[in-house]
Amino acid sequence: MEISRIQDIPAATITLDTALATALGNVIQTVGKPEFFHGLLEFLTSICPMHSGGAMIFSRHQRPQLLLYRRWTSARKVGVLDYFSGAYILDPNYQRFLAGGGSGIYCLRDVAPDEFSNSEFYLQFYSQLGLADYIDIIWRIDEDTALSVFLEQNKPSTGFAPEQVAAIETVLPIIFSAMEKHHGQLALVPAIGGDDNNLIHRKVQSSIDNFGSSLLTKREREVLFYMLSGYSATLTADRLKSTEGTVKVQRKSIHRKLEIGSQAELFALFIRCIPYATPDEDSDPLAAYQSFVAPG
Template sequence: MRGKSEVYHRGSLALVWDQRMLDAQVALWQQLGKPSFFAAILDVLEAVCPVDSSGLLVFYRQQKPLSLLHRFHPFDRSLHADIYSTGPYALDPQYQLFLKGCASGTYWLADVAPDDFYQSSYYTAFYSKIGVADSIDVLWRIDDNTALNFFMQRNINSNTFSRADVQALNMVMPIIDAALLRHHQLATPLPLANSADQTHLQVEATLSNFASSLLTPRERDVLWYLLRGYSSALTAEKLQTSDGTVKIHRKNIYRKLEIGSQAELFSLFINCIPFARPGLPEDPLHSYQQAQEPSHPIAAL
């Protein structure tokens, strides 16, 4: 039985053209070329599929995501969602999908996340801490290096999305695509990617060099699958090795990094980002550990 504070959202296999949908569709075309257009897109998406929170990010290859709009509905959060752009985005399955060059479309977390995502360090230490349990992203590519990402979220007190929600969103996608294309022709261009974005450069340097001073190359291969939520079995399949070998590597990673959980691993990765030095093959973990060591003043002679 669900508690009084819990919410159950009902999906639909068809679009319901009620007054809310009608108003949202009219407003969508009225706001073309205007700053309020993106809010109108969200209004249409939310009329199709009920959510607890939603928003819009611009995904870039050469800089951290840019938040243009965020609608929060009240529920408990132990982390502020803005922390996403300080580094956790690098492990986001939806952002990883963008980097792989996926086409414009509707992407449900259940379809794109690794098999152990809900047990991963990313989920336990970040995703769940901002109160989110499930998401559907509507991604619209501007070019190979840039995309608009409209995210729709259900929180931990609601039911997750369903295949019916995805199907309903796909029904309205031709309208969304046509509106976005026309808006893109009329509106002021979005900010260009900044190749000198320091945060993104540090994230990339951390991805390249994290724990390189302590782990073997093979252990670091396993590390990245571990951080992103791949099970030992799927990691073994990706690396063309055995499940048992991956489990041994995982055990060695925990021992060498002196951690006892995936949450600690995620926190260690995030904490190392400010210590990364872009362009240099230095392990930011080494610099981070040095900064944590207590200073020992020289004894007076």
């Protein structure tokens, strides 16, 4: 299996003491059982301390499915945007999966766009959870599916240290072997399917493809996606092989045509339109939403 690795981090040396051996033994014992991911997180936190973590399935044809979420510290009492209702499509970890990213360990700071911390997705999800850092361990099941085990550090910590990331890389072969064995015994993917998940994902994908199509040009809609995802005008221009000045003009045109004045309004409008999307049609969910809320 080809594994994507973090570059420029020296290899770590891990001492297999009694505690670590016990945690590893628990992973082996729980393969194929519901407690597997609890055991895997316990093993990982003995190597790389975390405040919270979990596991989910990424799918190209369904919305992500949360298998486990656990916090070692008390959760913050905040109103968090429902990630699974559609915001996941803007998650850089999920976007990397859709782009075909291979099995490996990924730090958010290395995969997120340059202005991700100013994006509404970050402000309404990552920031509201109080996260300082996030690591995603991806095991690619096939072209359309992957298992994600994620680790989180809360503020006010400075995040995961390079040596902690290196320690996880050292045990990646063990982690992936356990995941593969567990997946083979438990048949994860068929168990999480369902018409509702499929329909929601199709609405989300249709919204990404068609949001604003009744008002915006094709290039403006491409710029719109990068705006929602947290890309600066400079990086957007680089991705679209354009110029920063042109992208800034297109951004102003998008704000004018959609009658919005901020990134927050754009993000909120996109999320509100998702339920009005029509899968398998090239119709604009924004037009359907505006027709529904129009007075009279």
